[in-house]
Structure formats: structure tokens, C-alpha cells
Amino acid sequence: MIRFEGVGKRYPGGNEALRGLDLHIKPGELVFVTGASGAGKSTFLRLIPLLERPSRGSVLIDGVNLSALRRRRIPFLRRRIGMIFQDHRLLHDRTVFDNVALPLVITGRPHQDVARRVRAALDKVGLLRRERAYPVTLSGGEQQRVGIARAVVTRPPILLADEPTGNLDPALSREIMHLFEQFNQVGVTTVIASHDLPLIEALGHRRIHLHEGRAA
Numbered sequence: 001m002i003r004f005e006g007v008g009k010r011y012p013g014g015n016e017a018l019r020g021l022d023l024h025i026k027p028g029e030l031v032f033v034t035g036a037s038g039a040g041k042s043t044f045l046r047l048i049p050l051l052e053r054p055s056r057g058s059v060l061i062d063g064v065n066l067s068a069l070r071r072r073r074i075p076f077l078r079r080r081i082g083m084i085f086q087d088h089r090l091l092h093d094r095t096v097f098d099n100v101a102l103p104l105v106i107t108g109r110p111h112q113d114v115a116r117r118v119r120a121a122l123d124k125v126g127l128l129r130r131e132r133a134y135p136v137t138l139s140g141g142e143q144q145r146v147g148i149a150r151a152v153v154t155r156p157p158i159l160l161a162d163e164p165t166g167n168l169d170p171a172l173s174r175e176i177m178h179l180f181e182q183f184n185q186v187g188v189t190t191v192i193a194s195h196d197l198p199l200i201e202a203l204g205h206r207r208i209h210l211h212e213g214r215a216a
């Protein structure tokens, strides 16, 4: 489903984030990406929805080589991928409902359909009762759940999370990871970059360890 073949990424200025990465993530897998700060985890994730382009090698999603993807097809690729960030990137002047609705509103879904899907996503992350709240009134763990609801509201087959528990205590981190496991159990291919080695080891999924831009 996600295939990297000899992928290198050199940023303008010379930083070589990836140096020949080969890997394959199969449909329905849950994979943790680990590695020291600067090992290339975020870069790896950002190449999948084409937020960055490789300097060499190929990234293939469902057999499609992204370097051959026409510019007007990129929104369709991104709709198949839900992204979650450490800092959740919520809009603070919008309610929880409006934050989660955003990806659907952008694609022009009918109002009733939006409301139904937003409530289904909030229900899955346990925040149905907070739909009228503003993000600042929520705890860090709840804000991250809103970010997850926003990522899954379009029902993407792929979920990517970059340090989703970076700011959370161990108990909340475990809850968030269990939430990812639940989405994975219904078939969503899930890739999570994380530093939280004790938690990753306890959960026991496949791990891809990056070291200086290569899979170690």
C-alpha cells in the first residue's frame, strides 16, 4: 500500500533527511516509526501525502508512483490520508464540531451528511458531548482526540500520526494509542511516528527504526 524505493530527501540548504529508504507497509498494518530526533521520521510521513517530494527514488501509494501523479490529482490523494500532528493544529476560534467538519465542508458535502459524519467521528473518540466546546476549554488529551476525529471524518484508508502523544502523560498516551488501534482494527492502515519506546514495546506492533535517514 505504501512503498518507498530508494527514497532520498535533501532539503534546500543541504540537510539530508533520508538517504535511500526502502520499505513496504501493507494494507491494514499498524506501524510505528521510531528514531532519534532528526532521523527523518517527519520527513518520511510528509512524503506520503506529497507535503514534500523526494529528491530521488520513488514513493508509491496503492501502486501509483507519486512523482507521476498530476497536480490536479493531489487533492484526491490527500483525501485518502488522515494526518494527525503533535500540536493538533486546531482552529481556536471554531467549535469542536466545526473543526472536525472542516475536511467535509471543504469538499462541499451536504449539511446533513456533514452533521451525521462529524457526530460519528466524535462518538468514536468519546467527545460527542463536547461538540459545542472551543478547543481551549479542552484538556491536551481531548484536543488530540479532536485532531483524530478531524483526521478520520472522511474515513480515509490511511492514517498518519506525527508524535501524537508527544505532549501527553503516560495514561493519556496509552488511551490515544488504543484509539489508533481501534481504527486499525477496522482496516485503516496506520503509521505513527513516536519517541515513546516503552509504550511502543508494550503495544507490540511492527516497528520501523530510522537511523540517519535509513531503515536500521
Ligand SMILES: Nc1ncnc2c1ncn2[C@@H]1O[C@H](COP(=O)(O)OP(=O)(O)OP(=O)(O)O)[C@@H](O)[C@H]1O
Binding pocket: 011, 012, 013, 015, 016, 017, 035, 036, 037, 038, 039, 040, 041, 042, 043, 044
Ligand atoms: N524544511 C526543512 N528544511 C531544511 N531541513 C529540514 C527541514 N525539515 C527537516 N529538516 C532536516 O532534516 C532532518 C530530518 O528531520 P525530520 O524532521 O524528518 O526528523 P525527525 O526524525 O522527525 O525529528 P524529530 O523527532 O526531532 O521531529 C533534520 O536534520 C532536519 O533538521
